[in-house]
Structures are given as structure tokens and as C-alpha cells.
Amino acid sequence: MSESPSAPAAPPGSTPDRKPEEKPSFSRAILDAVIEGNSVVVTILAILVAIVLGGLLIAFTTQSVLHAWGDFFSSPGNAIAQAWDAASGAYVAIFEGSIFNPHTVSALFQQKSMSIALHDGTVSSVFYPLSETCVQATPLILAGLSVAVAFRAGLFNIGASSQWIGGAILATWLGYGVNLPIVIHVVVCVIGGFVGGAVLGYVVGLLKARTGAHEVIVTIMANYIMQYLLAYLLGKPKLLEKPGANGNLISPNIASNAHLPLLFGTHLRINAGFLLALACAAGVWWLMNRSTLGFEFRTVGANPNAARSSGMSVTRTWVLVMLIAGGLAGLAASTVIQGTDFSLNFQSYGTYGIDAITVALLGRSKPGGVVLAALLYGALHAGAPLMQASTGVPVDIVQVIQALIVMFVAAPPLVRAIFRLRAARAGGTGQVLSKGWNS
Amino acid sequence: MTTLAVAGRSSLSIGRRWVAPAAFLLLALIDIFFFAHYAHKGDATLAFSQPFAKVTVPNLALPGRATAYVMGGLSVVLAAARALELGKVARRASIGLVLFFFVIALLCWAYAGSSNTFNVINQFQGTLADSIPLILGALAGCLCERAGVINIAIEGQLLIGAFAGAIFASAFGTLWLGIIAGSAAGGLVSLLLGVFAIAYLVDQVILGVVLNVFVSGLTGYLYDKLLVPYANTLNSPSTYLPIKIPLLGDIPIIGPVFFDSTLFLYITYILVAAVQIGLFKTAWGLRVRAVGEHPQAADTVGISVKLTRYRNVILAGLIAGIGGAFLTIGSVGSFGKDMSSGRGYIALAAVIFGRWTPLGSVGAALLFGFAFELQSILSTINVPIGSYFLLMVPYVATIIAVAGLVGQVRAPAADGQPYVKA
Incomplete structure (x- = not known):
């Protein structure tokens, strides 16, 4: 597939017309990137293809569009216009719900003075969509980092969902079960979230290191075990059940001392969890790229045999990586419970586990990429409810687009084939190492 | 990593010998100190025939507490025996027996002194019905993985099979079209x-996981967009009624369990036999397994690796799709969002638990189906045990299996590795 006709396989000097030491100009570099489809270009094109396919799905499941296409030969213009309107309407609604809604600005100008606008929340409503995007992105960043860290060490963590639940159980319990002063309580709960997730990750790593149990299978199974455990705990009055919940499987609300502080006033839900997530991304970047431990992680991920022969303990690395990955997923739960939900129910884990995988893949397992990918998916999640309310397009379309993006990102040769790009240098981009159950 | 796993294993091998006896002993202690100790006074009644059956078998009344004690005692004996060196057959039989004693002790505890009777026939009928999608999904997994392609997308194949089955059966009013459409969608x-x-x-x-997300999103979207507004035409299929096989269906106990069910069960029988015989008794099966174990060697002798893999993967989808169609037109009728609810992952677990053989995974699927059915029956009589723990059984069992605590589990050698011609 990746027949690379150009580039560095040939030893330097064998191509006399190009001096290898000369840096290409900036514009030339960009042009090369586009033509050859490097990872960034492929990613952007993958997103584009997914959005177009999603738009087609929206258009051709809308009744008015189908009617218009029934009369295609009498009025082709109308048919195409109808399809465009249906698809673009949905995407505009997502944009307005996640980034910027012009109506909020016009409302702002109708206020008598800035101070009134500040006071009654009109200013906040301008920033409300962006705040929601960040709120939705927060757990995605952390859970995505969890999957990404494991990826870099050659492990596939499908169990972010179970680790999320582990973190959530501990954070929630600490949130309502103990009484602590204001700042300390927040910190204790966040640490609890980390520990709750880390324990589960540790078990997975230990099982793999000691017995060779494949982490994919163990984490899939752990997801279901934790879901049932959560339901069990929430149904027991002495454990996590809210007094008087009558089998509704919901925990008590956590104490207000344990809430993560809001960043921009009470009208916007954006909270310190977002900063925590960004800090973790920076921390993971430092860990992976600047620390000895991270070097070991990456070496084990790239070639466990080489890592072993150079004296690294592969098994210890697996355990540590899974511990950190689990902890990050647990932190994601912490930011949800302490930042926005304030209680835990039997479905709180939602789709974080799966979303985390798509975020990590789209972000190519790099912390910066994960943050960007999480913001993109966060925006889709934040805008989806408005889209459903105003255009009637079900929110599930977001899941479809998410999956399509990752499918195309994971198959760069396909994207290159669609856009007729040349194969990238050095054997393709973002090729994930394919491994079987036995490796 | 293989060498490493071996190294890791050898260091544990001394401990591992005691894992099985310890697990047996644990179950025995639960039998004695929980089930027997907390059982109410009185008999636990087991029924072996359905109401209005032609030939009836008398009910069996067991003294609850005493039986549970006996079961626990027998389990202790087995645990002791297991600590000695045993042959392969004896080892497997001992596992089965301990589990059987455990279930009996559990039933004695749940039903002792109660006016309810535990209907064994219903339990087994339900087990088979619950297992159909698991079995078909597991067959799909076997077919794929034996050819060297990991199939985590069973969940998605089941879900889309259920979706397409409901829509086509409902829109055209013919049930067999539902099966075909479900199968094709899985394909x-x-x-x-x-x-x-x-x-x-x-x-x-990765691909399997993402495909599951894709199918879940797509069916969820289409459900809200099409099936909810047009529920009467698109999402109200009729369902298959049980067909009783003459003579065989009248045999007491066995008849109602195995020969009085919907078409899906009979299709499942045929497919299980076909896949097992096909994989292990035919030239085709030999080629498939060669491709899954050593694609280079297979290629060298002229077997097309890619073609074999494509064929098996699609065949697997067709089978899983039938299992999906069962979820709608074989049981509840209308489609609901994410109605496969993790069955595909359980089927995957069954494949691994059954060591990548069709019969083994069918056995595992039946075991898991049994646990689910037992859970749903026990939850109707308000047993104070957390029914969630019974639901966890398949998952915990699978982790124990892959951790090598019940013998080594090994996937086909080339499973998951794409083949690129050198």
C-alpha cells in the first residue's frame, strides 16, 4: 500500500538534484504536506469526509428532501437545495450550540447598559456555547489521555469506562460521606477519583504482567463487571443509595465543599475541571517526552523485546502504564461528578469509555492532539441537543460522525485514495501497529 | 511477548496448581456457610414438567438446608480430590460437578420453605433462547478468528441484524425476509x-470497537428518525411462534427444552454442526485454520489468504446477523436502541472461553445463557442476593479463563495480524 517512490529510503547523496541538508521553505513544506497527505492533512480530510457522509445521512433521511428527490427530474435544483438545507441546518445548529450563537449577541445589544448585561447573564449567554464545549471536552480530554498513554506503551485500554466508574464511586463517596473544609474536600475527592480508577487499571496491568491475560479482553469484561457493581452499590441503602431513592439507583448529592469551583460566574458551567484536564495533558506530555519513565513507556510500546534486552522491566512498565491510564480515566469521572453532575447514577458512565478511544485515535495518542480531538468531540456533544431541538435531527448522528472520523483516520491509505494523494514518506502515517491476541 | 508470558507463567506455576482447589473450596464454603446456613426451613420444590404436558414427571421436593449442606460437603471432597493429580477428563468433570452443586445449593437456599416451585424446564428453555444470539455470535467469532481476523464487531453485527430484521419483517409483513435482511445486514x-x-x-x-460505535450510532439515529415516527409500518413485526417437532417434542424434559422452540433454535443447531464439521472435518476448514495459524505457509501452498479471510469474515457476519434478527423477530418483536446490550461482547468472551472452537464456545455460550436465565428467574421471586452478581458471572469467568487459571488459553497464531505478501 505505501509504496513510497520518493524519499528517505534512498541514502542521502544518491539524489544529486536535492540537497538533503537544505530546509524546504515554509510554503513548500505546506504544499508537500498537502500533496503527500501527512498525518495532519489526512486527519483534516478524514474529518471532512466524515462530515460530508454525516450530512448525506441527515439529508437522505429527511422526508422533505426525499420528496424533493422524488421530483428530481422536474426540478433538480430544488432537490439539491433541499438536501443542502437539511444537512447545513443541522451543522449550523451544532455550531450555534457549541461555539457561537449570533442571537445572543443581538440580545446583548438590546440591553441598556453593559453593567445590566453583565448582571443578568446576557454576556454569559454569548459565551455559554463555548463554555459547554469545554465542559463536555473536560472528561473527554482526561479519558482520552488515559487511552493515549496506554497506546503509547503498546496497550489498548478499552476499559476507560470501568476505570471511570471506579473513580466515580470513590469520588462520590468521599464527596458526600466525609466532612472536610472547602479546598481540602475538593482535593481529596479528586485524588479519590484518581485512586479509584488507578486501582482498576493496576489490576489489569498486573493480570497482564503476571499471567499474560490480554488487556483488551480483561478491560472489556471489567467494563461490564463495574457497571453491575455500580448498579449494586447504588441499590443498597447502606452503600451508595440516596436515602429515599426507592430503587432509582442514584447516589446522594455530594457536599458543596467538594464542588469544583466555577471559573466564570454562576451562569457558565465551565469549572476548574477544565484546567485540571489541561494540566494533566501538559503533565502527560512531560511524562512521555521528557522523563525517563516516559521513555521506557514508549520503548516498551515500540518494541518490548528491545526494551527488555536493554534492561527495562516490561512487566513493571505495563503495570505502571495501566495504573496511570486508570487514574486518568478516574479523574475524568471526578470532573463530571464534582464539576457538573454532583451525584452518581447507574448510567453516569455514559459513553466515556468509547469516546475516549475515538479521542485518543483522532489525537494520534499525543497529548496536544488529544486536547484538540476532545474539544472537537466536546463541541459535537455540546451542540447536538440544540440541533435535535431545532432541526429534529437525532443526537445519535454525532456518534456516527465520531465513528466515521476514526475509521478514516485509522485508514490513511483510504483517505489518500479518495483524494488521490501521494503516499507519505517513510511508510505511511499513523499506522497503528496491528497486534493479535497473542502479542 | 510470548516468551515473556511463558516466563511470567513459570514463576506462577507453583501457585497455579492450588488455584482450582482453592476456588472449589471457596464455592463449597459459600454452599455451607451461606446457602445452607441461611436457608429457611422446609422443602425446595423443583418441577420437571410444564403445565398441560402430555407426559408429566413428578416434582422433586428437596429438604432445603440439608441438601445445601450435602452439596457443600461434596464440593469439599471434590476440592480435596482436585488437589491431587487428575486426568484431563476428571479435571473437567470436577469443574462441572462443583458448579452443579453450587447451583443446587443456591436453588435450595432461594426456594426452601417457599410456595414457589423452580421449574427446571422453564430454566432450560430460557437458557437455550437466551443463548441463541450468543451461540450465533460466538460461531461468527470462531469463523473470523480461525481465519486470523479478530472480530470484536460481533456486537455491531447483532445490533444491525436486529434492526434490519425488524424493519424488513415489519414493512413487508413476511418473517423470513426479516431473517434474510438481518443476515445480510450483518454481512x-x-x-x-x-x-x-x-x-x-x-x-x-480498534476497528471492531469503532464499528460497534458506528452501528450503535447509525441504528440509534435511524430509530429516532424513522422507526419512532413510522412505528406502525416499520417497527411492528410479528414474531416467530414455537414449532413443536412431532414425537421428539413430546419426550418428557428433553422434548420441551430442545424440540419445541422457534425456527431460530433449529437454524442454530444446523449452523453449529455445519461450522464445527466444516472447520475440523473438511479441506475448507483445514485451509481456514492454516490461514489463521500460519498465513505464509498457507500462501506458499497456493491458498489465497486474502480470499479465505474475506470469505470467512463475511460468512461470520451473515451468521451473526441471524442471531441479531432473533433479538427482534425471534423474541420481543420491535427494535429498541442498543438492544443487543453487550451480547456481542459476551459472545466474544464465549469464543475465548471456548478456546476458539465452535463446540467449546457453544458450551460457554450456554453456560452464560444459563446464568442470565437463572438471574431473571430468581429476580422474579425477590431473592435477596444481588442479582447483579449473577450477571457478572460470564465476565468474571472470562477474566479467570484468560488469566490462565483454568488452563492455558491460546488464540490462533496469526489472529489479528494482517497479511502482506512479501
């Missing part, structure tokens, strides 16, 4: 799996 998802895995060399585990 389509498989085709995607095949193209991305075989032609574009995408990591198959």
Missing part, C-alpha cells in the same frame, strides 16, 4: 470489517 458490517482490516490493514481490535 455488510462484516464486509466493512473485512475491507478495513484486510485491504487497509487497520488494527482489528
Whole structure:
């Protein structure tokens, strides 16, 4: 597939017309990137293809569009216009719900003075969509980092969902079960979230290191075990059940001392969890790229045999990586419970586990990429409810687009084939190492 | 990593010998100190025939507490025996017996002194019905993985099979069209799996997970967009009624369990036999297994690796799709969002638990189906045990299996590795 006709396989000097030491100009570099489809270009094109396919799905499941296409030969213009309107309407609604809604600005100008606008929340409503995007992105960043860290060490963590639940159980319990002063309580709960997730990750790593149990299978199974455990705990009055919940499987609300502080006033839900997530991304970047431990992680991920022969303990690395990955997923739960939900129910884990995988893949397992990918998916999640309310397009379309993006990102040769790009240098981009159950 | 796993294993091998006896002893202690100790006074009644059956078998009344004590005692004996060196057959039989004693002790505890009777026939009928999608999904897993393609997309294949089955059966009013459509839809998802895995060399585990997300999103979207507004035409299929096989269906106990069910159960019988015989008794099966174990060697003797893999992956999707169609037109009728609810992952667990053999995974699927059915029956009589723990059984069992605590589990050698001709 990746027949690379150009580039560095040939030893330097064998191509006399190009001096290898000369840096290409900036514009030339960009042009090369586009033509050859490097990872960034492929990613952007993958997103584009997914959005177009999603738009087609929206258009051709809308009744008015189908009617218009029934009369295609009498009025082709109308048919195409109808399809465009249906698809673009949905995407505009997502944009307005996640980034910027012009109506909020016009409302702002109708206020008598800035101070009134500040006071009654009109200013906040301008920033409300962006705040929601960040709120939705927060757990995605952390859970995505969890999957990404494991990826870099050659492990596939499908169990972010179970680790999320582990973190959530501990954070929630600490949130309502103990009484602590204001700042300390927040910190204790966040640490609890980390520990709750880390324990589960540790078990997975230990099982793999000691017995060779494949982490994919163990984490899939752990997801279901934790879901049932959560339901069990929430149904027991002495454990996590809210007094008087009558089998509704919901925990008590956590104490207000344990809430993560809001960043921009009470009208916007954006909270310190977002900063925590960004800090973790920076921390993971430092860990992976600047620390000895991270070097070991990456070496084990790239070639466990080489890592072993150079004296690294592969098994210890697996355990540590899974511990950190689990902890990050647990932190994601912490930011949800302490930042926005304030209680835990039997479905709180939602789709974080799966979303985390798509975020990590789209972000190519790099912390910066994960943050960007999480913001993109966060925006889709934040805008989806408005889209459903105003255009009637079900929110599930977001899941479809998410999956399509990752499918195309994971198959760069396909994207290159669609856009007729040349194969990238050095054997393709973002090729994930394919491994079987036995490796 | 293989060498490493071996190294890790050898260091544990001394401890591992005691794992099985310890587990047996644990179950025995639960039998004695929980089930027997907390059992109410009185008899636990087991029924072996359904109401209005032609030939009836008398009910069996067991003294609850005493029986549980006996079961626990027998388990202790087995635990002691297991500590000695045993042959392969004896080892497997001992596992089965201990589990059987455990279930009996559990039933004695739950039903002792109660006016309810535990109907064994219903339990087994339900087990088979619950197992149909698991068995078909597991067969799909075996077919794929034996050819060297990891199939985590079973969940998606089941879900889309259920979706297409409901829509086609409902819109055209013919049930068999539902089966065909469900099967074809499963095949389509498989085709995607095949193209991305075989032609574009995408990591198959990632791909499977993403395909599941895709199918879940797509069916969820179409459900809200089409099936809810047009529920009367698109989402109200009739369902298959049980067909009783003459003579065989009248045999007491066995008849109602195995020969009085919907068409799906009979299709399942045929497919299980076909896949087992096909994989292990035919030239085709030999080629498939060669491709899954050593694609280079298979290629050298002239077997087309890619073609074999494509064929098996699509075949797997077609089978899983039938299992999906069962979820709608074989049982409840209308489609609901994410109604496969993790059955595909359980089927995957069954494949691994059954060591990548069709019969083994069918056995595992039946075991898991039994646990689910027992859970749903026990939850109707308000047993104070957390029914969630019974639901966890398949998952915990699978982790124990892959951790090698009940013998080594080994996947086909080339499973998950794309084949690129050198």
C-alpha cells in the first residue's frame, strides 16, 4: 500500500538534484504536506469526509428532501437545495450550540447598559456555547489521555469506562460521606477519583504482567463487571443509595465543599475541571517526552523485546502504564461528578469509555492532539441537543460522525485514495501497529 | 511477548496448581456457610414438567438446608480430590460437578420453605433462547478468528441484524425476509470489517470497537428518525411462534427444552454442526485454520489468504446477523436502541472461553445463557442476593479463563495480524 517512490529510503547523496541538508521553505513544506497527505492533512480530510457522509445521512433521511428527490427530474435544483438545507441546518445548529450563537449577541445589544448585561447573564449567554464545549471536552480530554498513554506503551485500554466508574464511586463517596473544609474536600475527592480508577487499571496491568491475560479482553469484561457493581452499590441503602431513592439507583448529592469551583460566574458551567484536564495533558506530555519513565513507556510500546534486552522491566512498565491510564480515566469521572453532575447514577458512565478511544485515535495518542480531538468531540456533544431541538435531527448522528472520523483516520491509505494523494514518506502515517491476541 | 508470558507463567506455576482447589473450596464454603446456613426451613420444590404436558414427571421436593449442606460437603471432597493429580477428563468433570452443586445449593437456599416451585424446564428453555444470539455470535467469532481476523464487531453485527430484521419483517409483513435482511445486514458490517482490516490493514481490535460505535450510532439515529415516527409500518413485526417437532417434542424434559422452540433454535443447531464439521472435518476448514495459524505457509501452498479471510469474515457476519434478527423477530418483536446490550461482547468472551472452537464456545455460550436465565428467574421471586452478581458471572469467568487459571488459553497464531505478501 505505501509504496513510497520518493524519499528517505534512498541514502542521502544518491539524489544529486536535492540537497538533503537544505530546509524546504515554509510554503513548500505546506504544499508537500498537502500533496503527500501527512498525518495532519489526512486527519483534516478524514474529518471532512466524515462530515460530508454525516450530512448525506441527515439529508437522505429527511422526508422533505426525499420528496424533493422524488421530483428530481422536474426540478433538480430544488432537490439539491433541499438536501443542502437539511444537512447545513443541522451543522449550523451544532455550531450555534457549541461555539457561537449570533442571537445572543443581538440580545446583548438590546440591553441598556453593559453593567445590566453583565448582571443578568446576557454576556454569559454569548459565551455559554463555548463554555459547554469545554465542559463536555473536560472528561473527554482526561479519558482520552488515559487511552493515549496506554497506546503509547503498546496497550489498548478499552476499559476507560470501568476505570471511570471506579473513580466515580470513590469520588462520590468521599464527596458526600466525609466532612472536610472547602479546598481540602475538593482535593481529596479528586485524588479519590484518581485512586479509584488507578486501582482498576493496576489490576489489569498486573493480570497482564503476571499471567499474560490480554488487556483488551480483561478491560472489556471489567467494563461490564463495574457497571453491575455500580448498579449494586447504588441499590443498597447502606452503600451508595440516596436515602429515599426507592430503587432509582442514584447516589446522594455530594457536599458543596467538594464542588469544583466555577471559573466564570454562576451562569457558565465551565469549572476548574477544565484546567485540571489541561494540566494533566501538559503533565502527560512531560511524562512521555521528557522523563525517563516516559521513555521506557514508549520503548516498551515500540518494541518490548528491545526494551527488555536493554534492561527495562516490561512487566513493571505495563503495570505502571495501566495504573496511570486508570487514574486518568478516574479523574475524568471526578470532573463530571464534582464539576457538573454532583451525584452518581447507574448510567453516569455514559459513553466515556468509547469516546475516549475515538479521542485518543483522532489525537494520534499525543497529548496536544488529544486536547484538540476532545474539544472537537466536546463541541459535537455540546451542540447536538440544540440541533435535535431545532432541526429534529437525532443526537445519535454525532456518534456516527465520531465513528466515521476514526475509521478514516485509522485508514490513511483510504483517505489518500479518495483524494488521490501521494503516499507519505517513510511508510505511511499513523499506522497503528496491528497486534493479535497473542502479542 | 510470548516468551515473556511463558516466563511470567513459570514463576506462577507453583501457585497455579492450588488455584482450582482453592476456588472449589471457596464455592463449597459459600454452599455451607451461606446457602445452607441461611436457608429457611422446609422443602425446595423443583418441577420437571410444564403445565398441560402430555407426559408429566413428578416434582422433586428437596429438604432445603440439608441438601445445601450435602452439596457443600461434596464440593469439599471434590476440592480435596482436585488437589491431587487428575486426568484431563476428571479435571473437567470436577469443574462441572462443583458448579452443579453450587447451583443446587443456591436453588435450595432461594426456594426452601417457599410456595414457589423452580421449574427446571422453564430454566432450560430460557437458557437455550437466551443463548441463541450468543451461540450465533460466538460461531461468527470462531469463523473470523480461525481465519486470523479478530472480530470484536460481533456486537455491531447483532445490533444491525436486529434492526434490519425488524424493519424488513415489519414493512413487508413476511418473517423470513426479516431473517434474510438481518443476515445480510450483518454481512455488510462484516464486509466493512473485512475491507478495513484486510485491504487497509487497520488494527482489528480498534476497528471492531469503532464499528460497534458506528452501528450503535447509525441504528440509534435511524430509530429516532424513522422507526419512532413510522412505528406502525416499520417497527411492528410479528414474531416467530414455537414449532413443536412431532414425537421428539413430546419426550418428557428433553422434548420441551430442545424440540419445541422457534425456527431460530433449529437454524442454530444446523449452523453449529455445519461450522464445527466444516472447520475440523473438511479441506475448507483445514485451509481456514492454516490461514489463521500460519498465513505464509498457507500462501506458499497456493491458498489465497486474502480470499479465505474475506470469505470467512463475511460468512461470520451473515451468521451473526441471524442471531441479531432473533433479538427482534425471534423474541420481543420491535427494535429498541442498543438492544443487543453487550451480547456481542459476551459472545466474544464465549469464543475465548471456548478456546476458539465452535463446540467449546457453544458450551460457554450456554453456560452464560444459563446464568442470565437463572438471574431473571430468581429476580422474579425477590431473592435477596444481588442479582447483579449473577450477571457478572460470564465476565468474571472470562477474566479467570484468560488469566490462565483454568488452563492455558491460546488464540490462533496469526489472529489479528494482517497479511502482506512479501
